[in-house]
Amino acid sequence: MLQRDYQTQTCSIARALEIVGERWTLLILRNVFLGWRRFDEQQQQLGIARNVLASRLQRLLDEQILELRPYGERPVRHEYHLTEKGRALWPVLAELLQWGDRYAPEPAGPPRIFRHRECGGLMGAHCICERCGQWLDSEDVISELGPGARARRKGRAQRAARRAAPASA
Amino acid sequence: MLQRDYQTQTCSIARALEIVGERWTLLILRNVFLGWRRFDEQQQQLGIARNVLASRLQRLLDEQILELRPYGERPVRHEYHLTEKGRALWPVLAELLQWGDRYAPEPAGPPRIFRHRECGGLMGAHCICERCGQWLDSEDVISELGPGARARRKGRAQRAARRAAPASA
Numbered sequence: 001m002l003q004r005d006y007q008t009q010t011c012s013i014a015r016a017l018e019i020v021g022e023r024w025t026l027l028i029l030r031n032v033f034l035g036w037r038r039f040d041e042q043q044q045q046l047g048i049a050r051n052v053l054a055s056r057l058q059r060l061l062d063e064q065i066l067e068l069r070p071y072g073e074r075p076v077r078h079e080y081h082l083t084e085k086g087r088a089l090w091p092v093l094a095e096l097l098q099w100g101d102r103y104a105p106e107p108a109g110p111p112r113i114f115r116h117r118e119c120g121g122l123m124g125a126h127c128i129c130e131r132c133g134q135w136l137d138s139e140d141v142i143s144e145l146g147p148g149a150r151a152r153r154k155g156r157a158q159r160a161a162r163r164a165a166p167a168s169a
Numbered sequence: 170m171l172q173r174d175y176q177t178q179t180c181s182i183a184r185a186l187e188i189v190g191e192r193w194t195l196l197i198l199r200n201v202f203l204g205w206r207r208f209d210e211q212q213q214q215l216g217i218a219r220n221v222l223a224s225r226l227q228r229l230l231d232e233q234i235l236e237l238r239p240y241g242e243r244p245v246r247h248e249y250h251l252t253e254k255g256r257a258l259w260p261v262l263a264e265l266l267q268w269g270d271r272y273a274p275e276p277a278g279p280p281r282i283f284r285h286r287e288c289g290g291l292m293g294a295h296c297i298c299e300r301c302g303q304w305l306d307s308e309d310v311i312s313e314l315g316p317g318a319r320a321r322r323k324g325r326a327q328r329a330a331r332r333a334a335p336a337s338a
Contacts, residue, residue, distance in 0.1 A: 005192060008216045010280045010321045012269030013199050013262055019273060023174060023190070030182050047177045085272050091264040091295060093182055099261060100181030103254050104188060111179045126260060126295065126304065135295065152179045 019063050020089065024048060025056050029086065030093055032066065033138055037079035065089070090138040094127050106148030114141040188232050189258065193217060194225050198255065199262055201235065202307055206248035234258070259307040263296050275317030283310040 005021070006014035020026055024046065031042055043053055057080060060066040065086040068078040094114075101110045114123035117140055121131025129136055145153075174190070175183035189195055193215065200211055212222055226249060229235040234255040237247040263283075270279045283292035286309055290300025298305055314322075 006196065009196065010275065010318050011196070011199070012266045012273065012275070012280060012317075014196060014269075015273040015275075016265045016269035017195060021190075021192070021195075026186060026190075027175065027178065027180070027183060030180070088268055088272065092261065092268060095260040095264050096185045097181045099257055100183075100185035103257065104181065104184035106179065106181070106184075111181060148181075149179050 016092075019059075019065070020092075022056065022059070024052065025060070026089075026093065026096070028053070028056055028060070029065070029082075029089055032080055032082055032086070033090065033093065034143060037081060038077075039080075042080075060086070087138055091127060094123075098125060106151070108151035109147035111146050111148035111152070112143055113146040114143050116140060117142050185261075188228075188234070189261075191225065191228070193221065194229070195258075195262065195265070197222070197225055197229070198234070198251075198258060201249055201251055201255070202259065202262065203312060206250060207246075208249075211249075229255070256307055260296055263292075267294060275320070277320035278316035280315050280317035280321070281312055282315040283312050285309060286311050 004018055006018060009015075020029070027046060028042060031045055036042055036045055039053070039057070042057075043050055046053065057066065060080075061068065063085075064083050066080045067083050069081050070076050071079050097112070114136070115121065116123065116129040116132065116134065116136055118134075119129065119132045121129040123136050123141055124130040127136045128134070129140075134140070173187060175187060178184075189198070196215060197211060200214055205211055205214055208222070208226070211226075212219055215222065226235065229249075230237065232254075233252050235249045236252050238250050239245050240248050266281070283305070284290065285292065285298040285301065285303065285305055287303075288298065288301045290298040292305050292310055293299040296305045297303070303309070
């Protein structure tokens with residue numbers, strides 16, 4: 001490990017946080033789960049310095065949580081994919097998301113909802129499909145924008161339209 | 170919120186991490202789940218500066234994740250207890266712990282294991298009791314030291330014994 005923040009601790013939570021507890025790391029992984037696999041997509045989505053993003057991604061490659069896969073030609077480029085070890089972080093992210101939905105909510109509602117790909121049911125607490133009762137792994141769900149994200153987008157569009165309108169209008 | 174690290178993000182994971190993503194915060198909560206509820210117990214267990222610990226605990230009180238309850242008399246002292254909002258972080262911690270057990274293991278095995286209080290079964294993946302299949306909340310489990318923690322303790326005791334022995338022995 002590159003650094004050990006919690007070296008006095010004999011604890012698997014501390015060991016997990018040594019790897020994924022740095023600022024931005026869990027949000028970078030969330031983005032890969034959502035399909036933003038390229039450096040520039042990540043950079044645009046997060047709005048962080050390129051060197052910080054590069055350092056976090058390198059750490060995730062070193063830890064074999066992400067792996068590079070080529071895409072395109074001339075030049076060949078690479079995108080970041082989750083390994084099995086990375087995909088196993090899905091329930092950590094899902095539990096954080098559901099806690100945030102409940103205890104730190106957007107005023108308009110959840111920014112993102114998940115549905116069971118197979119039966120269309122909503123993903124409820126602890127990754128259980130509310131319709132069929134199956135435990136849902138990341139590959140079993142499709143994600144949709146929820147009311148919280150739609151309200152934020154509408155607000156941004158309205159502010160942009162006001163800025164674009166002539167001042168005397 | 171005192172600070173917003175992730176203010177560009179419309180996301181419940183980001184909102185959750187604004188509250189519990191600071192260094193040490195999840196380990197402080199783990200300690201309260203394990204029954205270390207007093208400032209000095211926390212300080213001794215974590216080995217961090219008292220002002221850092223005090224600031225993290227205050228934030229958790231402000232966010233109503235922890236609450237103070239009095240104990241003792243002359244002087245009355247206080248200890249930290251989880252609120253409902255705090256107890257709802259149990260699955261986040263449990264999933265991090267199980268990921269750490271599997272992908273960042275102690276050589277000797279898990280430092281801590283959890284059993285279903287009612288039937289004695291081990292807590293398996295995603296907080297499901299391996300014996301009876303019930304989803305286990307924090308109040309349903311008792312925790313025991315696992316092989317990883319026992320090996321560490323033994324190592325510490327052996328090193329202490331060697332230090333205590335005369336140099337010529």
